[in-house]
Amino acid sequence: xxxxxxxxxxxxxxxxxxxxxxxxxxxxxxxxxxxxxxxxxxxxxxxxxxxxxxxxxxxxxxxxxxxxxxxxxxxxxxxxxxxxxxxxxxxxxxxxxxxxxxxxxxxxxxxxxxxxxxxxxxxxxxxxxxxxxxxxxxxxxxxxxxxxxxxxxxxxxxxxxxxxxxxxxxxxxxxxxxxxxxxxxxxxxxxxxxxxxxxxxxxxxxxxxxxxxxxxxxxxxxxxxxxxxxxxxxxxxxxxxxxxxxxxxxxxxxxxxxxxxxxxxxxxxxxxxxxxxxxxxxxxxxxxxxxxxxxxxxxxxxxxxxxx
Numbered sequence: 001x002x003x004x005x006x007x008x009x010x011x012x013x014x015x016x017x018x019x020x021x022x023x024x025x026x027x028x029x030x031x032x033x034x035x036x037x038x039x040x041x042x043x044x045x046x047x048x049x050x051x052x053x054x055x056x057x058x059x060x061x062x063x064x065x066x067x068x069x070x071x072x073x074x075x076x077x078x079x080x081x082x083x084x085x086x087x088x089x090x091x092x093x094x095x096x097x098x099x100x101x102x103x104x105x106x107x108x109x110x111x112x113x114x115x116x117x118x119x120x121x122x123x124x125x126x127x128x129x130x131x132x133x134x135x136x137x138x139x140x141x142x143x144x145x146x147x148x149x150x151x152x153x154x155x156x157x158x159x160x161x162x163x164x165x166x167x168x169x170x171x172x173x174x175x176x177x178x179x180x181x182x183x184x185x186x187x188x189x190x191x192x193x194x195x196x197x198x199x200x201x202x203x204x205x206x207x208x209x210x211x212x213x214x215x216x217x218x219x220x221x222x223x224x225x226x227x228x229x230x231x232x233x234x235x236x237x238x239x240x241x242x243x244x245x246x247x248x249x250x251x252x253x254x255x256x257x258x259x260x261x262x263x264x265x266x267x268x269x270x271x272x273x274x275x276x277x278x279x280x281x282x283x284x285x286x287x288x289x290x291x292x293x294x295x296x297x298x299x300x301x302x303x304x305x306x307x308x
Contacts, residue, residue: 002077002085004291005052008045011284012193015042018280019200022273028207029175034277035204036180039197041281043190045288047096050089052295057086059299070302100189107185107242114241118146126173127166129154135233137165138247139172147173156233157226164213164226165248171212172246177205182244198243203251210256224260228253 019035026034058064059074060082076082118128118140128140132150140146147169157165172178184201187194214223231253241247 002081004287004294005049007287008042008049008284008291009191011280011287012042012046012191014280015039015194016196016200018273018276019197022277023200023204023207025273028204028211030274032177032180032201032204032208034274035197036183036201038277038281039187039194039201040183042284043187043194045284046191047093048288048292050093052292053082053085053089054093056082056295057089059302060086065302068299068303070299071304072302074302075298096189100186103185103189103243107244110242111245114140114148114245115142118148126170135230136247137169137230137234137249138241138245139169139177140245141173141176141178145173153230153233157229160217160222161226161229164217164223165230167213167216168209168223168227168248169246171209171216172205175205175208175212177209177246178244180205181246185243199251202246203255205246206248206251206256207259209246209248210260214260220260224257227260228257 015035015038019031019039022035023031025031056074056076059068059070060076065074117130126145126147128146128148130136130148130150133152134150135153135156137147137149137153140148147166149165149169153165154162180201184198188198210223210227213226214220217223227248231249234249
């Protein structure tokens with residue numbers, strides 16, 4: 001049981017490398033979905049494993065064993081292993097909960113401030129122009145979705161480049177990319193190995209929007225130039241935006257520009273990467289389910305409901 005529950009805690013360490021390779025080998029939209037779903041599942045399985053270790057440790061304490069109506073000792077690994085694992089799990093869950101709560105509070109305040117700023121400005125369709133000396137542009141989710149762009153950013157681009165910028169941000173809203181970015185923020189607080197995956201998911205979302213903008217304007221070089229100029233204009237201007245709000249200037253822009261100037265990706269070796277992601281997710285799920293089932297069976301034996 002203990003060995004099975006350790007697997008969901010170790011497998012997330014393999015995801016950052018797999019996620020980067022998936023973005024190189026798969027189409028951006030496929031990579032975005034695959035990496036995000038895999039990260040969510042791995043995060044959930046790791047939390048389940050930590051919770052199981054906490055319960056095992058609690059049931060080793062006579063008071064909680066009495067509450068659980070255990071009439072026999074719970075058969076587990078040595079207490080020298082179980083009790084430290086339970087204490088470590090309690091600490092890990094406490095840190096996850098604390099950092100997640102802080103992040104949610106901050107991002108909620110930042111989102112409300114951004115919606116309030118966009119709400120008090122006149123909008124032309126889904127476009128909201130904010131008078132600001134700071135070049136910035138981003139896709140603001142909500143009802144209705146908005147494309148927020150500052151006057152300084154508009155002055156930094158010519159007419160055709162502005163169309164690319166608008167198409168890019170509109171692709172974020174149409175693709176509901178804020179859900180993917182919110183999931184990336186969530187899993188980053190569930191396991192330390194999943195923090196680098198947050199950046200990969202953000203880059204994948206930007207790549208998807210880049211490709212959509214290039215298809216919309218019909219010119220990949222123009223799209224690459226517009227993204228590069230927008231990023232250069234916004235360099236050093238750190239906006240207080242929530243992490244789940246996508247922006248054209250986010251992510252490693254040189255890598256995005258290089259992908260736009262290259263030929264569109266034709267997935268060839270992507271099947272192997274996809275298979276590894278699926279295998280990693282499946283093994284984590286199977287280990288979690290088997291570990292929890294074994295734990296439940298041992299508890300029933302300790303309660304006298306089943307024979308050993």
